[in-house]
Amino acid sequence: MAQVVVVTSGKGGVGKTTSTAALGAALAQGGENVVVVDFDVGLRNLDLVMGAERRVVFDLVNVVQGDAKLAQALIRDKRLENLSLLPASQTRDKDALTPEGVERIVSELREKFDWILCDSPAGIERGATMAMRHADMAVVVTNAEVSSVRDSDRIIGLLDSKTLRAEQGLRMPKHLLLTRYDLARAARGEMLKVEDVLEILSIPLLGIIPESQDVLRASNLGAPVTLASPASAPARAYAEAAKRLKGEQIQVTMPAAEPRGLFGKLFGRRAVA
Amino acid sequence: MNLLALFRKRDSAPVARERLQVLLAHERAVVGGSDLIAILQEEILAVIAKHIAVDRDKVQIKLDRGDPVSTLEIDVEVPSLVRAASTARRVPEAAARR
Ligand SMILES: Nc1ncnc2c1ncn2[C@@H]1O[C@H](COP(=O)(O)OP(=O)(O)OP(=O)(O)O)[C@@H](O)[C@H]1O
Ligand SMILES: [Mg+2]
Numbered sequence: 262m263a264q265v266v267v268v269t270s271g272k273g274g275v276g277k278t279t280s281t282a283a284l285g286a287a288l289a290q291g292g293e294n295v296v297v298v299d300f301d302v303g304l305r306n307l308d309l310v311m312g313a314e315r316r317v318v319f320d321l322v323n324v325v326q327g328d329a330k331l332a333q334a335l336i337r338d339k340r341l342e343n344l345s346l347l348p349a350s351q352t353r354d355k356d357a358l359t360p361e362g363v364e365r366i367v368s369e370l371r372e373k374f375d376w377i378l379c380d381s382p383a384g385i386e387r388g389a390t391m392a393m394r395h396a397d398m399a400v401v402v403t404n405a406e407v408s409s410v411r412d413s414d415r416i417i418g419l420l421d422s423k424t425l426r427a428e429q430g431l432r433m434p435k436h437l438l439l440t441r442y443d444l445a446r447a448a449r450g451e452m453l454k455v456e457d458v459l460e461i462l463s464i465p466l467l468g469i470i471p472e473s474q475d476v477l478r479a480s481n482l483g484a485p486v487t488l489a490s491p492a493s494a495p496a497r498a499y500a501e502a503a504k505r506l507k508g509e510q511i512q513v514t515m516p517a518a519e520p521r522g523l524f525g526k527l528f529g530r531r532a533v534a
Numbered sequence: 535m536n537l538l539a540l541f542r543k544r545d546s547a548p549v550a551r552e553r554l555q556v557l558l559a560h561e562r563a564v565v566g567g568s569d570l571i572a573i574l575q576e577e578i579l580a581v582i583a584k585h586i587a588v589d590r591d592k593v594q595i596k597l598d599r600g601d602p603v604s605t606l607e608i609d610v611e612v613p614s615l616v617r618a619a620s621t622a623r624r625v626p627e628a629a630a631r632r
Contacts, residue, residue, distance in 0.1 A: 314557045315599040318571055328572070330591055351561065481550035 263371040266378050266506070267396035268438075269420070270403065271412030273383030276440035277402045279476055279486070281380035282310045283496070284400070286485035287503035289344035294375045296335065299349035300392035301382040302358060308348045311338065312483025322350035325362030331369050340488055345374070355388040367395040385415055390423045397426070398434040400467060400506070404441050405453040413437075413462055436467035438502060443472040444516060455515070468502030470495050471516040560599045571597060571606070578608055586612055 268281045278301070285297040299307035302322060308314040313336045319329035324347075331347075338344035347370075350357065370377045381392035393399065399420050403413040417435060426433045439455060446452045459466055471494050479489035487496045487503075494516050501511055575595055582588055592611035598604060 309553070309557070312553075314553065315560075316597055318595050318597045332591070333593070333595060478546040481546035483549075483553060 263374055264376050265367060265371070265395050265397045266376065266400055267381055267393040267398075267420075268378060268400045268402060269381040269389060269393055269416050270383065270401065270409070271385060271389075271416040272404075272409045275402050275404045275409055276438075276470070277383075278306050278310055278380050279480065280400065280402050280438055280440060280470070280499070281307060281378050282485040283487050283499040284503050284506065285376070285378045286338075286341065286344060287487045287500045288376050288378075288506070289338070289341045290487060290491075290500070291503065291507070292343070293507075294343045294373070295378065296345045296347055296370055296374045296376070297378045297380060298347040298370070299380050300358075300388060301380060302349045302353055302355045302388060303351070304382065305349035305351050307380050308336075308346060309483065310480050311346050311485065313338070313346050313348070314483070317348045320348045320350040321366070322353045322357045324366055325358055331366060340484070355382070355386070355391070358388075358391050360391070360394070363391055363394065385419060389416070390419065393420055393424050395425055396420075396433070398436065398506075400436050400438050401462070401464065402438050402440055403458060403462070405439060405447070405455070405458055407453070410453065410458055410461055417462065417464065435464040436506065437462060437464045438467045438470065440470040441472045442469050442516065466513050467505050468498050468513060469516055470498045470502075556599060556601045559601070560604075571595070574606065575608070579610075582610055588612075 266284075268277050268284070270277050278299075281297050285295045289295040297307060297311065299305050299321065301307070305320075308317055316336050319334035321334070323329040324331050324334045334347055336346045336348065338346065347366075367377065379392045379396065382388040401413050401416060401420075403409050420433045420435060421427050424433055437459065439458060442455075443452060447454075455466070455469060473493060473495045475490045475493035476486050476495050479486035482489050486493065487499050490496055491500075498516055501513075504511055505513075575593075579588060579590075579593065588610055594607075594609040596605075596607040596609070598607075
């Protein structure tokens with residue numbers, strides 16, 4: 262049965278879009294049939310991160326409003342044939358999404374795919390609630406710092422009240438994805454500890470994604486990091502998180518510090534000084 | 535190895551720059567102007583529909599925005615050559631080409 266997953270956070274810029282692309286690609290690399298859906302209407306970016314920006318013809322709003330068929334709006338990934346993208350509109354605003362339209366699209370997607378990953382916009386407004394509405398489970402993307410954790414707590418509250426599952430009295434499974442985890446800052450004691458974040462939010466940990474320049478490089482190239490550099494630390498962390506999403510029991514490992522070259526050491530020192 | 539890795543990593547910024555230039559050139563052209571793709575689709579389909587019955591669900595449109603050229607690919611599934619030919623007898627050349 263298809264699984265609808267919302268990737269959400271409340272706070273902006275924590276790594277939702279990066280994570281949607283990487284988890285989606287990792288699931289597809291594992292043989293699953295996946296679609297990633299951009300709900301960030303007006304500020305789409307998932308197309309860029311996936312490297313499909315040149316091929317967008319129709320978008321979510323076109324399909325919601327009946328101007329295009331779902332099949333016409335879906336863009337198949339050039340690297341993985343079992344990975345598709347449903348882009349958001351760039352020129353419209355979030356009010357263009359109607360609850361009925363979104364419901365119709367999600368149920369059509371359920372028939373075509375095993376996994377439907379919804380990239381939520383930041384905030385707690387209509388766009389975010391629309392993205393979580395039909396979810397079967399949620400990935401709560403959080404950085405180990407106070408405002409992000411607080412906003413994640415708000416989002417967890419919404420997941421437990423504003424979703425269809427919540428309204429039906431069902432439990433909404435939630436997973437914590439700690440992203441942009443800066444190992445150097447963690448070592449210096451400048452970031453919240455993983456245990457502390459887990460204790461405060463009290464939802465199970467899906468993975469810890471280290472802050473890494475491989476993520477930046479991947480988005481420059483227009484490829485999810487699990488495709489752009491599969492052996493990198495963030496890619497491995499995303500691949501493991503994807504397996505946990507499928508229900509596999511794997512111990513979460515603390516990412517190890519990246520080995521640095523001579524230049525890295527020099528720059529690293531200068532940055533600290 | 536480390537040096538090589540460093541130089542290889544540098545390569546991604548020019549790629550990003552080029553992708554953005556192409557994308558933004560197209561996006562800026564669309565804002566204010568009308569949606570060229572939607573218009574082309576409507577008009578091309580109208581022309582085809584004059585000769586054969588097209589199922590709107592069986593039309594795939596692919597676009598690749600590039601520099602200097604973009605490509606637009608419109609894929610129309612035609613019912614069956616035989617039936618299409620008999621219903622479109624008045625325009626034999628259109629049927630024959632399909
Ligand atoms: N693990 C990481 N290491 C380094 N940079 C990262 C990492 N994850 C995300 N980033 C960078 O952080 C920025 C924000 O990421 P992203 O766009 O995925 O966040 P978002 O939550 O979707 O933002 P928004 O709320 O605006 O939609 C991007 O520049 C991205 O490349
Ligand atoms: Mg985003």
